[in-house]
Amino acid sequence: MEILNSKSYWDRQTWFTTNDFIIIGSGIVGINTALTLREKFPKATITILERGPWPQGASTKNAGFACLGSISELLKDFKTHSSEDIFKLVEKRVLGLERLRNIVGDDHLEYKQLGGYEVFLRKHKALLEKSLDHLNEINDLLYSLYKAPLFSVTENTFGFSGINSKLIVNAFEGQLNTGKMMQALINKTQDANITILNNCNVNEYVEQHTNVLLQTNLGDFKTKTLLIATNGFSEQLKISNVKPGRAQVIITKPIKNLNIKGTFHIDEGYFYFRNVGNRLLFGGGRNLALKEEETTNFGETELIQSTLDTYLKSHILPKTPYEIDMRWSGILGVGNQKKPILKKVSKNVYCGVRLGGMGVAIGSLVGKDLANLATE
Numbered sequence: 319m320e321i322l323n324s325k326s327y328w329d330r331q332t333w334f335t336t337n338d339f340i341i342i343g344s345g346i347v348g349i350n351t352a353l354t355l356r357e358k359f360p361k362a363t364i365t366i367l368e369r370g371p372w373p374q375g376a377s378t379k380n381a382g383f384a385c386l387g388s389i390s391e392l393l394k395d396f397k398t399h400s401s402e403d404i405f406k407l408v409e410k411r412v413l414g415l416e417r418l419r420n421i422v423g424d425d426h427l428e429y430k431q432l433g434g435y436e437v438f439l440r441k442h443k444a445l446l447e448k449s450l451d452h453l454n455e456i457n458d459l460l461y462s463l464y465k466a467p468l469f470s471v472t473e474n475t476f477g478f479s480g481i482n483s484k485l486i487v488n489a490f491e492g493q494l495n496t497g498k499m500m501q502a503l504i505n506k507t508q509d510a511n512i513t514i515l516n517n518c519n520v521n522e523y524v525e526q527h528t529n530v531l532l533q534t535n536l537g538d539f540k541t542k543t544l545l546i547a548t549n550g551f552s553e554q555l556k557i558s559n560v561k562p563g564r565a566q567v568i569i570t571k572p573i574k575n576l577n578i579k580g581t582f583h584i585d586e587g588y589f590y591f592r593n594v595g596n597r598l599l600f601g602g603g604r605n606l607a608l609k610e611e612e613t614t615n616f617g618e619t620e621l622i623q624s625t626l627d628t629y630l631k632s633h634i635l636p637k638t639p640y641e642i643d644m645r646w647s648g649i650l651g652v653g654n655q656k657k658p659i660l661k662k663v664s665k666n667v668y669c670g671v672r673l674g675g676m677g678v679a680i681g682s683l684v685g686k687d688l689a690n691l692a693t694e
C-alpha cells in the first residue's frame with residue numbers, strides 16, 4: 319500500500335502522464351492492438367494495463383489449435399449464421415493465422431501443420447452422417463480460401479476406441495506453442511516502446527471532456543483514447559452481449575511412442591485434444607454445465623474433470639499407459655454469435671471482445687481492426 323501512496327514527480331511524469339492510448343488487457347487482442355497503434359503512431363504514448371502478473375484470461379491458457387473450425391461445428395453455426403457469415407468467419411480465421419504467423423514467425427510459434435481431425439464417438443453416428451452429407455457443400459463454400467477442398471474422409475489409424483471408423487480431416491489445420499506465442503508478442507511490445515503495467519486492475523472508467531479517466535488499484539490513469547480488450551471479463555466494464563465461459567484442460571506426462579499427432583475435435587468442437595510433443599492435451603466439456611461454467615473464476619469441477627478422464631481412458635488412450643500431469647482452466651468470452659464485438663462504446667472508448675474459442679486464429683486481426691476502428 320505504501321508503495322502506491324508514494325508516487326514521485328518522475329512516476330507521475332512517466333507512468334501517470336495522460337497517455338495517447340490505453341489498452342485494458344494484455345491478451346492476444348490487447349497486444350496486437352498496441353502493436354498496430356505503434357505502427358500507425360510511432361511517437362504516441364501507449365500503455366497496456368493488465369490485472370494479472372502475466373495475461374490471465376484465455377491467451378496463455380488455451381490449447382494452441384491454429385484451426386478453422388471442425389465440420390460439425392461449422393454445421394452447428396449454420397443454425398445461427400448465414401452461409402455468407404460462415405464464409406467470412408472462416409476467412410477471418412485464415413487471414414488471422416496468416417497475420418499471426420507473419421508477426422511472430424513459425425519458429426517462435428513452434429507452428430506445425432499436422433492436420434486437424436474430427437472424431438465421432440459411436441453415440442454421435444447421426445452427427446457423422448450429417449457431416450458426411452454436407453461435406454461437399456461446405457467444401458464448395460470454402461473452396462476459394464485454399465483453392466482446394468478443406469475437408470476429406472479418412473480412417474482411424476490412431477487406436478481410438480468406441481468411435482466411428484471414419485474421421486474427417488482438414489489437412490490445413492496446425493498447432494502452436496501458446497506460451498511461446500504470448501512471450502514473443504510481449505517481447506515485441508517492449509521492442510516497440512509500449513508499456514505493460516501488470517497487477518493493475520481497472521475498476522471502472524469515466525469519460526471526461528477530452529480524456530478518459532481510469533480508476534485502478536494503482537491509482538488513476540488518463541488517456542485520450544481507451545481500447546478495451548478484456549474478452550470474457552468485459553461485463554465488469556459494462557460491455558454487453560459477452561459472457562464468460564470457463565474452459566477446463568488436462569495434460570498428460572510424456573508418453574512413450576505416442577502415435578497421436580495433430581489436432582482433434584469431438585462433438586461440435588466441445589471437446590478437443592492434441593499432442594504437445596509426446597504429451598496429450600485434452601480439454602472441453604463446457605457444454606455439460608453451461609450455466610455453472612459461465613463464470614470468471616478459474617477452477618476445475620468434478621463433473622468436467624471426471625468426464626475428461628473417462629473420455630481419455632476409454633476413447634483416446636484406451637491401451638496406452640499414461641499419467642495426468644496438470645489440470646487448469648481459462649476464461650473464454652462467448653455469446654450467441656461467433657462474430658467478435660468490435661465497436662465504439664462511447665466518445666473515446668472502443669472495444670474488441672468476444673473471441674469465443676477461436677482467439678488464437680482471429681486475435682491478431684481483431685487487435686488490428688480495433689486499433690484501426692479507434693483511429694480512423
Ligand SMILES: Cc1cc2nc3c(=O)[nH]c(=O)nc-3n(C[C@H](O)[C@H](O)[C@H](O)COP(=O)(O)OP(=O)(O)OC[C@H]3O[C@@H](n4cnc5c(N)ncnc54)[C@H](O)[C@@H]3O)c2cc1C
Pocket residue numbers: 342343344345346347348367368369370372373374375376377378379380381382383384385518519520521547548549550551552554555564565566567601647648649650651670671672673674675676677678679680681
Ligand atoms: C482452455 C482454452 C482453450 C482454447 N483453445 C483455443 C484454441 O485451441 N485455438 C483458438 O483459436 N482459441 C482457443 N481458445 C480461445 C483463445 O484463447 C481466446 O479466444 C483468446 O485468447 C482471447 O484473447 P483476448 O486477448 O481477447 O482475451 P484474454 O486472453 O482473455 O485477455 C484479456 C486480458 O484482460 C485482462 N483483464 C480483464 N479485465 C481486466 C481489468 N478490469 N483490468 C485489467 N486487466 C483486465 C485479463 O487478465 C486478460 O489477461 C481457448 C481458450 C481457452 C480458455
